[in-house]
Amino acid sequence: MKHKIVGKQKNSKLCFVCGMKNDLGLKAHFYATEGQELIALFKPCEEHQSYPGRLHGGVASAVLDETIGRAILNKYDTEVWGVTIELNVKFKKPIPLNEELKVVGRITKENNRIFEGTGEIYLQNGETAATAYGKYFKVPLERIADFDPEENEWKIIEKEDDPDEIEI
Numbered sequence: 001m002k003h004k005i006v007g008k009q010k011n012s013k014l015c016f017v018c019g020m021k022n023d024l025g026l027k028a029h030f031y032a033t034e035g036q037e038l039i040a041l042f043k044p045c046e047e048h049q050s051y052p053g054r055l056h057g058g059v060a061s062a063v064l065d066e067t068i069g070r071a072i073l074n075k076y077d078t079e080v081w082g083v084t085i086e087l088n089v090k091f092k093k094p095i096p097l098n099e100e101l102k103v104v105g106r107i108t109k110e111n112n113r114i115f116e117g118t119g120e121i122y123l124q125n126g127e128t129a130a131t132a133y134g135k136y137f138k139v140p141l142e143r144i145a146d147f148d149p150e151e152n153e154w155k156i157i158e159k160e161d162d163p164d165e166i167e168i
């Protein structure tokens with residue numbers, strides 16, 4: 001299925017998943033789809049392994065967590081932020097290193113203080129390697145941390161190969 005991309009989300013400086021200056025991190029890029037889903041693209045490397053050649057389950061969980069947690073940002077013009085209060089992950093296939101992976105997340109339920117969502121990691125052959133359910137508590141940004149957007153380099157990073165559509 002082809003997903004039309006309608007926008008790109010911001011990256012940060014040091015977040016493990018989206019920090020562009022975190023040399024040990026995943027440097028994932030996040031694309032909003034026409035269908036109000038969010039797709040993360042990332043390529044894990046040797047430092048992200050558990051058993052040799054296999055992505056660590058905790059790292060897979062981290063990217064699923066952030067993709068679901070960021071999907072809420074697609075829904076509103078003003079930024080709504082959440083902290084994870086529950087994450088359930090099912091690991092269905094070994095996830096290889098050194099190849100681009102696609103992660104899809106979406107919001108499935110929301111009230112004034114909690115939102116919930118689901119997500120999946122897809123292998124290059126289209127197989128679903130992991131699935132997740134996450135629950136998040138809405139917290140104003142100033143209660144999460146003392147964020148300075150400039151210091152945290154919270155901005156859209158445009159790449160030459162940013163896709164117009166993503167096939168999964």
Ligand SMILES: CCCCC/C=C\C/C=C\C/C=C\C/C=C\CCCC(=O)SCCNC(=O)CCNC(=O)[C@H](O)C(C)(C)COP(=O)(O)OP(=O)(O)OC[C@H]1O[C@@H](n2cnc3c(N)ncnc32)[C@H](O)[C@@H]1OP(=O)(O)O
Pocket residue numbers: 012013015018065066067068069070082083084085086137139141147148149152154
């Ligand atoms: C502009 C600059 C931006 C720079 C950005 C830089 C980096 C960007 C990075 C990411 C990009 C954006 C988005 C990513 C989104 C997600 C990705 C990952 C997010 C995380 O990686 S985030 C770390 C892990 N996460 C935590 O660090 C949470 C720790 N936690 C707490 O901070 C507190 O727990 C809190 C605040 C949740 C509540 O605390 P509180 O003091 O406000 O309220 P209280 O304790 O009274 O709880 C109120 C009611 O929630 C119920 N409740 C509490 N915990 C529950 C649980 N686990 N399950 C079920 N119910 C729960 C209570 O039972 C009570 O329910 P009731 O009212 O019915 O009694």
